[in-house]
Amino acid sequence: MNGSTGGEFAAFLNAYDWTSPWRAEREESGMNNTTRMIYAGDERYVLRVYDNHRDEAIVHVEHAVLLALSGKELGLKVPGPVRNREGSTVTKGPEGKLAALYHYIEGHRPSPVHPAHIRGLGEAAGKLSSRLAAVQIDARPLYDAYYRFEDTHQAMAGSRLVELAGEQGLLEEEGARLETMIRLRDDLIEAAGRAARLPHQWIHGDIVFTNSVALGDRIVGLLDFEFATIDVRAMELAVVLAEFPGPDTELALYRTRLFCEGFGSAIRLNAEEADMLPELMQLRMMDVFLHFAGRLADGADDLEVWRGQIRRTSFVCEWINRNRGELDRILRETLT
Incomplete structure (x- = not known):
């Protein structure tokens, strides 16, 4: 199900099981990739669409590192990849672009002058x-x-x-x-x-x-x-x-x-x-x-x-x- 915005990201988001309708909002985005904040009921996620490559292996390496760190006594939070209906943490769009969905980490960007x-x-x-x-x-x-x-x-x-x-x-x-x-x-x-x-x-x-x-x-x-x-x-x-x-x-x-x-x-x-x-x-x-x-x-x-x-x-x-x-x-x- 999709909300009122973010139709262009539906090809990625519809690959996941949702318990509530999702809504995509443009909030912040990096230099190499497109990101959207995803709201679904009381939950928040971050959708990341990889614009600088279409190599699934690169994303799988990233996720292997994140999964190795998850649950460890790091004292910091790192992104938690969400698995799609096929059990994969990487989702491919109809034109070959790759995306991944992550659990949202509460907070704001730190200041480089503080x-x-x-x-x-x-x-x-x-x-x-x-x-x-x-x-x-x-x-x-x-x-x-x-x-x-x-x-x-x-x-x-x-x-x-x-x-x-x-x-x-x-x-x-x-x-x-x-x-x-x-x-x-x-x-x-x-x-x-x-x-x-x-x-x-x-x-x-x-x-x-x-x-x-x-x-x-x-x-x-x-x-x-x-x-x-x-x-x-x-x-x-x-x-x-x-x-x-x-x-x-x-x-x-x-x-x-x-x-x-x-x-x-x-x-x-x-x-x-x-x-x-x-x-x-x-x-x-x-x-x-x-x-x-x-x-x-x-x-x-x-x-x-x-x-x-x-x-x-x-x-x-x-x-x-x-x-x-x-x-x-x-x-x-x-x-x-």
Whole structure:
């Protein structure tokens, strides 16, 4: 049964057994997927339609991680996939699009400028990292580790990046930043080799403020495990830390310390992991930069998306180099 809105999602929602008529409402949606809040009687759910791929195996890996975490002493909530009439947690629409239905986690998006939320998200990330190291996950990761960016993005070699920028008329405007990223790419190849020797485990891979849930000052849930994979353990932390650099260096370092204090209260890293975190942050940014270059080349994004990524990634990577001394001190003091 369906309510008064959301007819376009009926192909997915009608695959489930409902005890009350459902109603779909547009409330929040992520960058990679379409989401709708589903109301059915006194129950609330979240329907997630995967827009960036049609690979059932990827969703099944995500759900294997979530099911391994369910019922564990995590101290946080994670999405609970709902099975459809066929017993599957993945539903395919008539045009091949995939969707999944999840139990709703009560709360709101935390603020990336609120100190309690920054520290709380760090603690949540640390708790998750500790738990993921302990659970058995019946799945094989389908995403490469971030440090394998050379293999993942073979089509985006340095010469191809320059060619792509030339085709898009970006060389005059963004040429200097592009040169910075190409030079850094060469430097990071050596760092990637060192990263490969660090402790590995399952990670969420995309813990950011928009993928978490707060109640008041507390972080109570983590969402969107779509990019879960086996990677360097410390990469879980590097993904978030790369979000903090900004024009106010003192503020960025303060937020970095807050987050690391939270993470370190839940799990400690070894000295080699802490020392490599700045390079891991740059490896994350390089992967994102190359990913969006590939999307532009494939016609999946418009020029402004990559232009923004060139500016953001070059800024963050240079910020890390400029503030390496203070960054190293914070990481050692809070994480080891």
